[in-house]
Amino acid sequence: MTAAITPASGRVAVVGSLNMDLVARVPRMPVAGETLAGQTFAQVPGGKGGNQAVAAARLGASVTMIGRIGDDANGVTLRHGLEAERIDCHALSVTSAAPTGVALIFVDDDGRNSIVIVAGSNGELTPNDIVSHEAVLAAADVLVCQLETPLETVAAALAAGRRLGKTVILNPAPATGPLPAHWLPLIDYLIPNEIEAAALTGQPIRSPADAVAAASALMDQGVRNVLITLGSAGVLAAVGGKTVHVPAPLVKAVDTTAAGDTFIGAFAAQLALGAPRELALRFAQRAAAISVTRSGAQPSIPTRAEVDAATR
Template sequence: MSTTAGERDAGRVTVVGSLNMDLVIRAPRLPSAGETLAGRTFANVAGGKGGNQAVAAARLGAHVAMIGCVGNDENGAQLVAGLRRDGIDCSAVATDAALPTGVAMIVVDDAGQNAIVIVAGSNGALTTSAIAAHEKTIEQADVLVCQLEVPGETVFAAMRAARRHGRIVVLNPAPATGPLPRDWLECADYLIPNEGEASVLSGVTVDSPESALAAAAELREQGARNVIVTLGERGVLVLAEGEAGKHYPAPKVAAVDTTAAGDTFVGGLCAALAAKRSLDEAVRFGQAAAALSVTRAGAQTSIPALHEVPRWAD
């Protein structure tokens, strides 16, 4: 008999990260530098890597709490209301009176590829004091997941808090601007970059599963424990402690929009780890959820529910 995460005891995931309103334009292709291109449609869609991963983890079976910051504006109110509709605990989401809610301008082409520009806004006001004030929320989680769209010192404080309490720490180093300090890498149980981020962090150009393995090995040398490199349509490369690298091919689907596919993978993987599934099961579950997400438009609007994702086999 097979079971889903929801048919077992659901785990707890705490997300420390960004909350953005995505301004999404669909166009035939991505514009070149200096080019004005006619778009087809425009929509406001809830996003931010932190928000996306929180929604993914919640829809995919976990009890989720969000630590973040929005502005005192309509965008912020809409984002928090959306999180609550997905059953996410928002008691640790602050409202900043001075800064607007973060926004991301996203252009999506007919092939489903995207280009994104982010303005942090209130995400920049998420300070280490928020981590100190809500350390209990981290302590109560099975898994903590962070990204790099909020101040770095806040991310590191959250990871250290989770480590003190013996929690699983997942770091999605996005966006990556350069190598991470060794103490950051050693603090994370799972480092999950995409191919571009893995290239920046390791100095190895990643354009294949083989080069992803080389980058992951370099990141292990730098202090990382378990490295999971997401490769889009080429799948996922996993280099776990004490094991050889393993490539997981991606499910074949017709992509409509790749926005939030990586966040869906991370959220699904964290939900699975929190539910005490193996790393192999967690990776496959995250892949299945991400594959569904790219067949739909938008960020959080594309994230599937647990009942839509293929069941785990016992």
């Protein structure tokens, strides 16, 4: 049974990217210079911001998306997809300066993925968009950001979230190096995967013990709590002055695309609904485990009812 949660507004604001995912299934990842025959191809809605918004909405939150799409067919499709999930899109703007963002994704027979993103319209989201939609942040319980939009825009969102007293989550993806030092005190929950945590700290993550060291280094720099997702090895959570390794449910992975986004959206939704963070963490783990048993990004994200059913 799912534990009872305390009343809260359940509102999540997501500032981030929206991409059309171009997904090819391959027997293995190609090497440089190689032409490899693919097995299937699909176009599905994605982008870390969009994925996390959909996850939060399916898992119980009332979600508003702040982002930018192109004035093209992909943009129309992405907007309609969000609206079908009952996500508020009034803060989703359209630009003619760049096409809607895309992601080129290979998924191999072991469910592992390799992704290249082309920012397109995501690169047109500005700090002025954050100022224009500050009422969205003010109404939210939880703010979620990633790094697939311009860094100055992310910085503006983090600062606004902290000033407004919101719970601020940053998924530092993609990460190529340490975050700006002045960002770290603005973040309540920093949620990287092991590759991103290594980029942020310069410490390779090969085990839960390495993840503990990386999380400690990040908290020493000012982050309040750190959750490092470790794929099939679970999550290393450094929260409330304690460090715990939460194993992942054992499942057969079909496609790991959006597993991290599912985790983050689920965790944000539960916090917004008033769940204790320990329960929110375990709920997010179960949601992510379900997602890897399905293909695609947003199509793989489960509903609250599915996660609850898997818990019984």
